[in-house]
Amino acid sequence: MTARLDRLVAQARAAGLWERAWPLLWRGIGLVLLFAAASWLGLWLEVGPEWRMAGVAAFALALVAVLLPLLRLARPDRREALARLDRDAAARDPALRHGPASAAEDQLAVGLADPATRALWALHQRRAAEAVARLRVGLPRPAMPRHDPFALRAALVVTAVASLFVAGTEWRERIGSAFDWRHPPAPGPNYRIDGWIDPPLYTRAPPLLVTLSEPEQRLRAPVNSRLVVRIAGENSGAAQTALTPNAGLRAEPGKEGRPDLREERFQIVGPRADLTVATPAGTRRLTVETIPDLPPEIRSVGLPETNGRGTFNLTYRARDDYGLASAEGLVEPLKPARSLVPPPRISLALPPDASGESDAKTLVDLTDNPWSGAKVRFSLIVKDEAGQEARSVPVEMVLPARPFRDPLARSLAEERRRLMTAPDDSRRRVQTALDALLIAPETFTPQPSVFLGLKTAGRRLRRAETDADLTEVAELLWEMALKIEDGDLSDAEKQLRQAQDRLKEAIERNAPDDEIKRLTQDLKQALDKFLKEMAERQGREPRQQQQQSERNGQSKSVTPEDLDKMLQDMAEAMKRGDTAEAQRLMDQLRNILENLQTAEQGGKSDPTAREMRKQMQELDQMSREQQGLRDETFKEGQDRRNAEQGQRGQRPSNRGQKGAEQGQQPGQQGSQGQQGGRGQQGREGQRGQQQQGQGQGQGGVGERQQALRQRLEDLQRRMKENGMKGEEGLADAEEAMREAEGALRQGREGDAVDAQGRALDGLKRGAEGMQQQMQQMAEGEGQGEQPEGQQPGQQGQAGARDDDPLGRPTRGRDMSDGRVKVPGADESAVQRARRIMEELRRKLGDPTRPREELDYFERLLRRN
Missing domain, CATH: 1.20.120 (Four Helix Bundle (Hemerythrin (Met), subunit A))
Incomplete structure (x- = not known):
């Protein structure tokens, strides 16, 4: 027990000594860390040898001062060690809180002669030995929070580690620089010349580095680029450098504020720029060839497309080598005159790309603008980032205006436009027009509110003295027109x-x-x-007008769900x-x-357009009837030949069948099915009965062929009455029908079938020609001389073009004019790119494809 207790006491004294020494040692360690951090942060690189010596000396004296108390540090005695053991035992095991280490050192003072006393003492020593065997020395607890309550030691460690990362691979050299007390040599010429070229931001070109390491350097840069030359030095070398620009460089203010830094800036404005740099080390020359910035281009694609509500679409193409900044439509009056409001400037959407390969389209709404309906000079203007401007060829046009069905509303809108665009010339005329409308209220203004509004407008116009008063009258006329038209x-x-x-x-x-x-x-x-x-x-419209719109195919609309x-x-x-x-x-x-309102306007189109559509429908019906006659003629002729050859015991001849099958049109199977029973009945009868039946059948077909020809003649006559030219295809169809009619009377079914085929072809060509004539007539009406206030292409738009309210062709319309739906045309660029990428990934995941093809797909995916 005594030996174990001695070992425990020695360990406790060592732990106590460490607890007393560690706070003093940490002061020295912290001072060393502070010295290392200062060295790694480059403190000694910024001061001279004298300051380095003073700094090292200060750190050394401070280190000695903080470590000197260690020499006077006393080791804990045996009593303090036993007390430490008792504290550790009580903290670890409550059963040992009676001080077993100190109890093991006790001596029996009296009662050595008493056997009971000796027995009790032996029991005490045995228990003390058991307690000593369970004793352990705890770890040293220097109580650093008491010595360093602000945890400055952690800040020193973090600072040292961070400065080590700053020093990097130079950490040894920076610590050694503190002990380098030599004076540096006298400085010689020390300067540096750097240069670069900054292209304009809109070019999206990267900067160019000017090295000036060779006697001559050549570069190419966009015009209006900025050339920067920076000379940095601490002596006269920077001042001895001379820069000599040519006429292609325009000097700009340089950077000032530092005596050791000189910066020269030039803008490259000419087709060629030269800069000579003369330094003490030699002469350098820089030559820059400029890339010109071409002006933009813009042109219109077709005429404005007017919608049913008076808005219109502008389609145009614009291009620029570096990109467009803005685009707008410029409206100018034909004659310079004073107006109450300036002509509108229309903001246009920029094209999706600046190459000019794709069309750009902008929907323009000038229905509320006073200039709508006026005859103006219109052009498109586009600007690039450099401020260069381009203008399309000006055209004279009538600005599309909102269409008014009510005559009074249309008149008020026109008077408002005249008053706003030419007040000096039109004021008297507008006043006269308003007074005229008040002459017969029961005819022109049966509604009391309208009559009072016109009377108020006329009185205000007569008393108007300023432009603001005239503008107020014009706005009143416009509001009245809207209320009259739409409620x-x-x-x-x-x-x-x-x-x-x-x-x-x-x-x-x-x-x-x-x-x-x-x-x-x-x-x-x-x-x-x-x-x-x-x-x-629409529910308040007469039922007859709605039925007329439905018959004309103009009542189609879009659903709210769409x-x-x-x-x-x-x-x-x-x-x-x-x-x-x-x-x-x-x-x-x-x-x-x-x-949405195109259907409502289309139902009220002019009678000529409705008659043309009726003729087109009639021509389509005639084509179907001619196809049915041809099918019936071919079938009856085939049944007759089969019956005749069956009587002779021969196989039926297929003469004429090939030509009939080649000319067969869609829908022939239904016609043949309708006539199949008739042929079957003929084959079941006798030869004489068949010939008699065929003769009667041919006579019926011939009569119907004659009636069809007469209908075609009447159609051509009515076409000429409507101002349409005669179609060669219809004339050929009429002649072919005559030939078929004669062949049927003579029982020559094969010749009749051939003639009827030519008649079908002529009807088809005639229908295409009629369609083109109708389209040309509609375009001619839209481009011809229009009444003032009516936009081009407005009249007959709904009638001449058999479209639904969404601008799409109806089912009965021939698609030969090219207005077809292109799959994917409404797809955006992002959707199209995503769809292509998904298709490439799908094909790349197919292991059955050749390896060369899979490699090609992989390269495409990497590029995208």
Whole structure:
């Protein structure tokens, strides 16, 4: 027990000594860490030898001062060690809280002669030995928080580690620099010349480095680039460097503020720029050949496409070598005159690419603008980032205006335009027009509110003295025109257009999702109100007019579910970041809304257009009847030959069948099926009965062929009455029908079939010619001289083009004019790219494809 207790006491004294020494040792360690951090951070590199000596000396004296108390540090005695053992035992085991280490040192003072005392003492010593055997020396506890309550030791460690990373591979050299007390040699010429070329941002070209390491350097850079030459040095070497630019460089203010830094800036403006740099080390020359910035180009693609509500689409192509900055449509009056409002400047959408290979389209809404309906000079203007401007060839045109069905509303809109665009010349005329409308109220203004409004407008116009007064009268006329034309629908339409404009502007500036969602909901509410009021207005129309519109095929419309689907697709496109798709859907929605009333206007087209459509339908019916006659003639002729050859015991001849099958048109099978029973009945009879039946059948077919020919003659006559030219195809069809008619009377079925085939071909060519004539007549009416206030292509638009309200051809329309649906044409660039990438990945995952093909697909995916 005594030996174990001695070992425990020695360990306890060592632990106590460490607890007393560690706070003093940590002061020295912290001082060493502070010295290392200062060295690694480059303190000694910034001071001279004298300061380095002073710094090292200061750190050395401080180290001695903090470690000197270690020499006077006393080792704990045996009593303190026993007390430490007792504290550790009590903290570890509550059963040993009576001080077993100190108890093991006790001596029996009296009672050595008493056996009971000796027995009790032996028991005490045995228990003390057991307790000593269970004793352990705890770890040293220097109580550093008491000596360093602010934990500065952690800050020193973090600082030292961070400075070590700053020094990197130079950590040894930086510590050694503290003990380098030599003076540096006298400095010689020390300067550096750097140069670079910054192209303009709109070129998207990277900067070019000017090395000036060789006697001559040649570079190519865009015009208007900036050349920067920077000379840095601490002596006269920088001042001795001379820069000599030529005329292709224009000097700009350089950077100032530092005596050891010289910076020269030049703008490259000429086709060739030369800069000579003369230094004490030699002469360097820089030559820059400029890449010119070509001016932009823009041109119109076709005439403006007018929609049913007076808005129009502008299609154009623009190009620039570096990209376009802005595009707009410029409206100029034909004659310089004072106006109350300036001509509109139309902001145009930029093309999807600046190469000029694809068309750009902008929907323009000038229906509320006073200049709508005026004859102006119109041109397109485009600017690039450099400020260069290009203008398309100006054209004279009538700005499309909102169409008014009510004559009074149309008159008020025209007078408003005259008053706003030419107040000096038109004021008297407008006053006269308003007074004339008040002459016969029961004829022109049967409604009291309209009569009072016109009287108020006339009185205000007569008393107007300023431009503001004239503008107020013009706005009153416009409001009256809208109320007369649409009633309460004008307010709903205005709210709808405002909601469209707000959503379109938010999409263009890539607004947050919450704002897009709120504006989409506002547009949906405005759209519901607009459709509801339009439906109520259509419900008030006479039933006869609605039936006439339905017969003309003009009552087709889009469902509210379709519009809701478009709004949902637009919101989804914005969520996934496809701004181009969202803008495309927005433009498509605006086009649909602009064309919703085309059916209503189309039902009131001119009688000539309705008669032309009727003739086209009649010609189509005649073609079907001619096909049925041809099928019937071919079938009866085949049955007759089969019966005759069956009587002779020979196989039926197929003469004439090949030609009939080659000329067979779609729908022939149904005609043959209708005539099949007739041929079967002929084969079951006798030869004489067959010949008699065939003769009667041919006579019936011949009579119907004659009636069909006469109908064709009447159709051609009515075409000429409508101002259409005679079609060669119809004349050929009529002649072929005569030949077929004669062949049927003579029983020559094969010749009749051939003639009827030529008649079908002539009817087809005639229909195509009639379609082209109708289209040319519609375009001629739109491009010819229009009444003032009527936009080109407005009259007869719904009648001449058999389209639905969405601008799509109806089922009965011939697609020979090229207006067909191209698959994927409405697809955005992002969707098309995503679809192509998915297809490439699908093919790449097919292990059955050749290895060369898989490698090719993989290269395509890497490039994208």
